[in-house]
Amino acid sequence: MSPPAQKQAHASQSQQQQASQSPHALQSQHASQQGGDIVHSLQSFFSNLDSPLQLVYGLLLVLTIVYSPALPTDLRQFADSFLGRVFGVALVYGATEAMGWVYGLLTALAFLLILNGAPRYGTTFLEGFDGGGGVTRKTAITHDTRWFVEQVLNECPSKIDTDRVTTSAIQD
Amino acid sequence: MRTPEWLSFLSFDSTTDGICRAILVLLAALFVVFYSSLFEEEYSKKMIDLYRYPWWRLLIVLLVISSVIWCPRVGILVALIMFFYLSDMNTLLTPLPQL
Numbered sequence A: 001m002s003p004p005a006q007k008q009a010h011a012s013q014s015q016q017q018q019a020s021q022s023p024h025a026l027q028s029q030h031a032s033q034q035g036g037d038i039v040h041s042l043q044s045f046f047s048n049l050d051s052p053l054q055l056v057y058g059l060l061l062v063l064t065i066v067y068s069p070a071l072p073t074d075l076r077q078f079a080d081s082f083l084g085r086v087f088g089v090a091l092v093y094g095a096t097e098a099m100g101w102v103y104g105l106l107t108a109l110a111f112l113l114i115l116n117g118a119p120r121y122g123t124t125f126l127e128g129f130d131g132g133g134g135v136t137r138k139t140a141i142t143h144d145t146r147w148f149v150e151q152v153l154n155e156c157p158s159k160i161d162t163d164r165v166t167t168s169a170i171q172d
Numbered sequence B: 001m002r003t004p005e006w007l008s009f010l011s012f013d014s015t016t017d018g019i020c021r022a023i024l025v026l027l028a029a030l031f032v033v034f035y036s037s038l039f040e041e042e043y044s045k046k047m048i049d050l051y052r053y054p055w056w057r058l059l060i061v062l063l064v065i066s067s068v069i070w071c072p073r074v075g076i077l078v079a080l081i082m083f084f085y086l087s088d089m090n091t092l093l094t095p096l097p098q099l
Helices: A003-020 A023-047 A052-066 A073-080 A082-099 A101-116 A148-153 B005-010 B016-036 B045-050 B054-070 B072-093
Strands: A124-126 A135-141 A159-165
Touching: A052 A082, A052 A101, A052 B054, A073 A082, A073 A101, A082 A101, A101 B054, A101 B072, B016 B072, B045 B072, B054 B072
Parallel strands: none
Antiparallel strands: A124 A135, A135 A159
């Protein structure tokens, strides 16, 4: 018998064997194959996961980004200082080098969101303001000492004080 | 013709996946230029209302992570859009004396 004829005979024999099997046996075989696939995919999923430390760090980053509006102002002020910025940039660089650029991107996102909410001004600041008339300079007074009502109602109003006023006589 | 080395990271495949990536990169870049980077552009009311809910912000971060895993170029642009959205909303919802 020639090789193609042998192959044909073998294929027809296997088809007959498959047809002779009961449908129930075929279903169970199919189900066990699916279960094996699921187990195999789960195994590959868990084997490709990052290390637990990286996952915990990623979870902390996600929580920092999600709850960034609720972060305290002191932390934001520290992030906006020279030391905080250096620390932040070093953290982004370190995360990128150690854990890959995805963690670096998330770290940068979290750091920028913390930095973005920092108060822009210190306790006292001068506006570049010239009224052109009487008022030549304004000083904003922030809430160093708060009134009792302000403390009770948790209000932090900013006042503006003019410390230099120039006047001129009325001329006919 | 050989593609220059500095352009290789910008090239996309001619498959459906590559075309989808290229279209999304284009759309995201246009969105950043004409919408996100302009503070004066108003977000839709749904986006403003949803910002208050933490699960919405969590979904946004998950979208960034999934897009980064799918395609780095798309992920970076999506992260940029999300950063503008989160920072703008945070700034707009902060009381004026605390800015």
